[in-house]
Structures are given as structure tokens and as C-alpha cells.
Amino acid sequence: xxxxxPVLLASMPTVPALLLGRRNDVLAWNPLGHALVAGHLAxxxxxxxxxxxxxxxLLFLDRHTRELHRDWADEAASAVASLRYVAGQYPDDRAxxxxxxxxxxxxxxxxxxxxxxxxxxxxxxxxxxQHSQVGDLDLHHEVLHLPDSNGQRLLTHAAAAxxxxxxxxxxLA
Numbered sequence: 001x002x003x004x005x006p007v008l009l010a011s012m013p014t015v016p017a018l019l020l021g022r023r024n025d026v027l028a029w030n031p032l033g034h035a036l037v038a039g040h041l042a043x044x045x046x047x048x049x050x051x052x053x054x055x056x057x058l059l060f061l062d063r064h065t066r067e068l069h070r071d072w073a074d075e076a077a078s079a080v081a082s083l084r085y086v087a088g089q090y091p092d093d094r095a096x097x098x099x100x101x102x103x104x105x106x107x108x109x110x111x112x113x114x115x116x117x118x119x120x121x122x123x124x125x126x127x128x129x130q131h132s133q134v135g136d137l138d139l140h141h142e143v144l145h146l147p148d149s150n151g152q153r154l155l156t157h158a159a160a161a162x163x164x165x166x167x168x169x170x171x172l173a
Contacts, residue, residue, distance in 0.1 A: 068129050
């Protein structure tokens, strides 16, 4: 893991952010990013490869994460299309192939979406969330690809200034 990601995370305490590996493993998150997307997991889970969360597994196999997304079907379709994009960039990645196999075996929705062969890089948009502690949030997300990082990227979430979502993020912080 490069130094850039964790340094950026620490410097953005009011922006929910996660450092993701190319297979969507959560390599690190800042406290607000953790509280937003995975407060039901231990903050230290990304530190240990044995407990490291994977966003694809969470999205398709974790009830809490599924309930977090108000537009789960759209989120799932975008996530699978992005994973297909990554698979095209790293065709010899055995761990990625194993992840696809695991998800295909354990989630009919994932298998159906994977079979559609939709490929696209989803690097920004709106996430419509229903957070158990602060309610509905409409957040803009950006994915920043880190140079020379073997596919690592920083996922950030932001609310419009003065919006209800901004107030909710302040409460969550």
C-alpha cells in the first residue's frame, strides 16, 4: 500500500473516504468513511488481510450494506460493471478471478449482472443512502485513481454545503 492514500485519508476528517485496492478491498478508511459505510465492522478491520472488508462482498453478501443503499440495484450494476473494467485491466489476477467466482456462487444477483458483460469505469456520481443513524443522504462520490499504485484509488463522498446531507454527515462525525 502506498503512503499517499493513508496520508490523504488522515488529512480529510470531514470527508468520508476509503482507500480501495483494485479488487475493492478496503485498505484503509478515515473515521467518517468507516461510520458512513461500515460502522457495523471494526475500524481496524482493513489493517489485517484476514478481516479486511471487500466492497463487493459487502454489497452483495452483507445485509447492512445492502440496506444502506436506497438504489441498491443501480449501485450493484455500477459496481459489477466497474469490476469488469478492472478485470479487463488485470486479466491474469488470480485473486480477482477467485472473488468473481465466490460472488457468482453466493449471490444470484452478482452472477446475473456479471453475465450481462456490462463494462464501464464508474468514477463519479450520486450515492443515495439510508443510514441507520442519520437517515437519508444524497452524496456525490468521486473516485481518485492514485498514480503508480497498482490500481489503488481513493473513494470520497461529499454533501452539498447547507444540505440536509451535510448536516447528517456532521452528526455522524
